[in-house]
Amino acid sequence: MKGLAGRIIGVIVVLIGVVALIFVMLRIIPGDPASVLLNEHVSQANIDRLTRTMGLDRSLPEQFFGYLAGVLHGDFGRSYYIQQPVSNLIMEALPFTIKLTLLSIAFAWTFGIISGVASAMYNEHIIDYLFRGAALLGISVPVFMVALLLQYIFYFRLSIFPLTYDGSFASLILPAIALGWNSAGSIARLMRSELMEELDAPYMDTAKAKGLSYRKAVLVHALRNAALPVISLMALQLSGMLSGAVITESIFSIPGLGKLALTALQTRDMPLLQGTVLFTAFLIALGNICADLINTLLNPRLRTG
Amino acid sequence: MTVKHIYMIALIAALILSGCGAGAGNTDTSAQQDAAASQTAGAQADNADSGLLRGALNADITTMDVHKTSNDYMVPMNIYDTLFTIRKKDDGSTEIVNSLAESYDLSDDGKTYHFTLRDGVVFSDGTPLTAKDVKFTFERILTLPDSAQTDYAIPIDGAQDLLDGKADSLKGITVEDDHNFSITLSEPYAGFLASLATPSASIYSEKIVTEAGDDFGVLPEKTLGTGPYIVTEWTRGSGLKFEYNPRYWGEEPSVKRVELSIMEPQAMNMAFQKGDLDILDCLLIDSAIVKSIYKTDAYKDHIVSIDRMGTNFFMMNENVEPLNNVQVRKAIQMAIDRESILQSIYDGDGQLEDGIYPTGCLVYNKENQGWLKYDPEGAKKLLTDAGYGDGFDMEICLDTSNTDAVQNTVQVIAQNLNDIGIRANIRSVDHASYLDLRNSGDMSSYLALWLLDFNDPDNIIYTFFGNKDNTKTRSNNYADDAVIARVTAAKTIVDETERNKEYAALEKKLVQDDAVWVPMFSLKHLFVISDRVAEFTPHWAGWSDFYFAQTELK
Numbered sequence: 091m092k093g094l095a096g097r098i099i100g101v102i103v104v105l106i107g108v109v110a111l112i113f114v115m116l117r118i119i120p121g122d123p124a125s126v127l128l129n130e131h132v133s134q135a136n137i138d139r140l141t142r143t144m145g146l147d148r149s150l151p152e153q154f155f156g157y158l159a160g161v162l163h164g165d166f167g168r169s170y171y172i173q174q175p176v177s178n179l180i181m182e183a184l185p186f187t188i189k190l191t192l193l194s195i196a197f198a199w200t201f202g203i204i205s206g207v208a209s210a211m212y213n214e215h216i217i218d219y220l221f222r223g224a225a226l227l228g229i230s231v232p233v234f235m236v237a238l239l240l241q242y243i244f245y246f247r248l249s250i251f252p253l254t255y256d257g258s259f260a261s262l263i264l265p266a267i268a269l270g271w272n273s274a275g276s277i278a279r280l281m282r283s284e285l286m287e288e289l290d291a292p293y294m295d296t297a298k299a300k301g302l303s304y305r306k307a308v309l310v311h312a313l314r315n316a317a318l319p320v321i322s323l324m325a326l327q328l329s330g331m332l333s334g335a336v337i338t339e340s341i342f343s344i345p346g347l348g349k350l351a352l353t354a355l356q357t358r359d360m361p362l363l364q365g366t367v368l369f370t371a372f373l374i375a376l377g378n379i380c381a382d383l384i385n386t387l388l389n390p391r392l393r394t395g
Numbered sequence: 396m397t398v399k400h401i402y403m404i405a406l407i408a409a410l411i412l413s414g415c416g417a418g419a420g421n422t423d424t425s426a427q428q429d430a431a432a433s434q435t436a437g438a439q440a441d442n443a444d445s446g447l448l449r450g451a452l453n454a455d456i457t458t459m460d461v462h463k464t465s466n467d468y469m470v471p472m473n474i475y476d477t478l479f480t481i482r483k484k485d486d487g488s489t490e491i492v493n494s495l496a497e498s499y500d501l502s503d504d505g506k507t508y509h510f511t512l513r514d515g516v517v518f519s520d521g522t523p524l525t526a527k528d529v530k531f532t533f534e535r536i537l538t539l540p541d542s543a544q545t546d547y548a549i550p551i552d553g554a555q556d557l558l559d560g561k562a563d564s565l566k567g568i569t570v571e572d573d574h575n576f577s578i579t580l581s582e583p584y585a586g587f588l589a590s591l592a593t594p595s596a597s598i599y600s601e602k603i604v605t606e607a608g609d610d611f612g613v614l615p616e617k618t619l620g621t622g623p624y625i626v627t628e629w630t631r632g633s634g635l636k637f638e639y640n641p642r643y644w645g646e647e648p649s650v651k652r653v654e655l656s657i658m659e660p661q662a663m664n665m666a667f668q669k670g671d672l673d674i675l676d677c678l679l680i681d682s683a684i685v686k687s688i689y690k691t692d693a694y695k696d697h698i699v700s701i702d703r704m705g706t707n708f709f710m711m712n713e714n715v716e717p718l719n720n721v722q723v724r725k726a727i728q729m730a731i732d733r734e735s736i737l738q739s740i741y742d743g744d745g746q747l748e749d750g751i752y753p754t755g756c757l758v759y760n761k762e763n764q765g766w767l768k769y770d771p772e773g774a775k776k777l778l779t780d781a782g783y784g785d786g787f788d789m790e791i792c793l794d795t796s797n798t799d800a801v802q803n804t805v806q807v808i809a810q811n812l813n814d815i816g817i818r819a820n821i822r823s824v825d826h827a828s829y830l831d832l833r834n835s836g837d838m839s840s841y842l843a844l845w846l847l848d849f850n851d852p853d854n855i856i857y858t859f860f861g862n863k864d865n866t867k868t869r870s871n872n873y874a875d876d877a878v879i880a881r882v883t884a885a886k887t888i889v890d891e892t893e894r895n896k897e898y899a900a901l902e903k904k905l906v907q908d909d910a911v912w913v914p915m916f917s918l919k920h921l922f923v924i925s926d927r928v929a930e931f932t933p934h935w936a937g938w939s940d941f942y943f944a945q946t947e948l949k
Contacts, residue, residue: 125827131544131546133864134865143541144541249669254657254658254662256633339632341659343633345630345633356825356826
């Protein structure tokens with residue numbers, strides 16, 4: 091548990107670093123929120139007035155430490171553009187992203203593991219080629235492409251699912267597949283190669299010799315050994331999912347964290363972007379700690395280290 | 396759990412099968428399609444009964460409070476009312492029509508307007524509208540720390556003092572009784588009534604706004620106006636729902652419910668073809684798709700087109716060497732092949748503009764048209780005479796949030812300039828960076844559009860050349876202070892003949908003599924309507940935002 095405490099301190103340091111980095115970066119890139127808010131109907135007097143209202147006329151260290159002090163008190167500031175407390179906006183958006191991520195993890199794991207196992211068991215068989223092809227598509231086709239293809243097939247041609255998110259469970263299925271597609275592909279490929287290695291291991295002969303069927307031997311013995319690296323990969327993919335959610339949420343109009351962050355970036359809404367990035371970094375750090383814990387629990391060799 | 400599991404596996408199988416079959420053809424899935432088609436048909440029948448109109452937005456709105464945004468007018472236009480509105484007549488000209496104001500008269504010095512409010516108007520919660528609400532509205536525009544609409548209240552006497560915090564109330568508005576009030580301007584301003592007819596000048600209720608506090612413009616149930624619709628639901632990032640306001644003072648519209656969904660361009664196109672959208676805004680989707688799918692015989696009767704009252708122009712920064720040389724700017728005016736851009740990129744949907752005010756704008760003057768001809772040889776000669784025979788490097792800034800058509804136009808302009816020896820480089824930046832760069836006054840050149848907010852020449856000419864600050868924020872840095880002073884002064888001319896003459900003279904001076912910009916064209920705005928829509932009237936100036944009440948369903 092000493093390791094865990096160290097990890098938690100590490101996370102706090104990383105989060106402060108993230109805030110500092112995003113704070114500085116947002117002020118280096120061109121574009122200011124007052125201009126975006128006024129857009130075409132701009133005048134110098136209005137820019138100056140809004141800059142003062144937003145507190146952007148203060149010095150950079152003053153703004154940074156002011157923000158940090160606020161964050162430590164749980165105050166993430168107000169969005170310039172949407173004019174709501176940032177923490178409210180994040181909490182409104184979070185359930186959508188969680189639903190989407192959970193569903194796409196469910197898809198990625200089910201599809202990835204089943205196709206990986208099937209590929210390995212029926213090596214060089216037609217099933218293997220089919221699943222390997224699908225997995226290759228999964229890792230090589232970008233998320234937005236998959237999303238468009240899914241919309242075209244399942245909405246436009248087949249009318250099975252809604253085009254965009256409308257609050258129903260059915261309308262979350264296409265986004266979940268689009269987002270999980272990539273992860274499913276990598277899981278399938280890793281699962282297949284790990285399992286293939288295990289299939290040649292001597293204990294498989296023992297298993298068969300004691301009278302187990304091939305399927306049972308694979309599912310009970312080989313799969314258990316092959317699963318370790320796959321589980322590590324799956325845990326790591328959580329953070330990838332959060333970044334993929336930015337694109338998926340935009341395409342399917344899901345009012346989640348990714349879409350919020352994207353809007354914030356486009357409008358240079360600094361408090362909102364700082365808030366969403368900080369929160370996402372926190373989620374990723376949390377995910378990584380969980381991944382480590384799971385790994386340690388599953389793999390006794392790591393426990394002493 | 397197991398049901399979900401089976402569903403998932405079926406889904407995966409379907410995905411793989413249809414993925415493989417997509418290239419080969421779709422004959423094998425026709426059975427599924429038939430089943431699906433009958434489902435959709437059922438859904439459509441439900442919608443048809445209920446007066447529902449379905450539209451799409453390309454991005455979410457930021458607020459429903461029009462005092463805090465100058466971008467998102469779709470909601471304000473439909474839930475609030477203004478004192479006047481603008482109607483487009485059959486001949487293409489516009490007229491100002493009474494809305495919340497029942498009548499008005501103007502004093503002889505041209506400064507004081509006396510208004511009478513329409514009787515019996517209530518906000519959607521039943522609160523009656525009074526003249527006090529009007530005064531409150533304009534005071535709020537000026538005192539809100541993050542107000543985006545101060546331009547609309549500034550002409551009123553005492554507005555600057557209130558804005559600067561030197562006064563606690565707006566001196567220029569006098570409330571006489573519940574229905575009568577007068578507005579005094581600091582100087583006569585011919586465009587004032589027209590400016591009251593824009594969504595920016597929507598009238599709020601003092602009681603509703605004060606009680607709602609920070610929730611006004613954010614929570615639908617607290618954001619109420621006198622307009623024909625009420626927002627019933629706003630899911631941030633996803634869409635908005637509206638319902639007819641039964642307390643509305645005007646005629647009951649044909650559209651009873653509205654759903655606006657936020658969609659990506661490809662999704663809009665699919666949804667429209669599938670019958671899930673009633674109005675498709677062609678400016679929001681890819682222009683190649685518009686041309687290949689919608690500008691065909693199949694959709695011939697479904698296209699609604701309106702002339703956008705707005706000038707597209709190519710601005711040149713006079714602070715940048717050698718664009719500070721008027722001969723160079725004139726050469727650029729002659730070098731751009733506007734006609735072929737209009738034909739090839741916009742499929743001829745528009746007309747060339749040679750001045751500042753677009754076709755249809757008050758004071759539009761035919762004599763200032765037709766003088767600019769595409770003449771690359773002449774342009775080369777001008778460049779040589781100006782001492783730039785070997786050409787020079789210049790930068791064109793491009794906002795990547797623009798439509799593909801705008802991006803293609805910039806490419807052609809760069810090519811046209813290269814043809815006369817000017818090495819034009821395109822610098823692509825995102826919208827926020829673009830605005831920042833332009834407002835700083837350092838953008839070398841850019842292609843942009845100004846759509847009129849209200850039909851008055853001041854709305855466009857003052858924006859770009861009305862004062863020193865404006866010439867900087869628009870990155871033209873026009874240097875002739877005498878002309879700038881004349882643009883400011885032109886606002887106050889009340890006599891119509893004199894006003895027309897001065898605005899025409901200013902247009903000629905700025906565009907023809909000083910070549911401040913390359914006037915390009917004004918374009919048509921196309922919409923496609925579904926079979927459920929009998930009549931669709933776009934906004935008079937061709938905005939993407941429209942009044943739901945002006946749409947008739949079958």
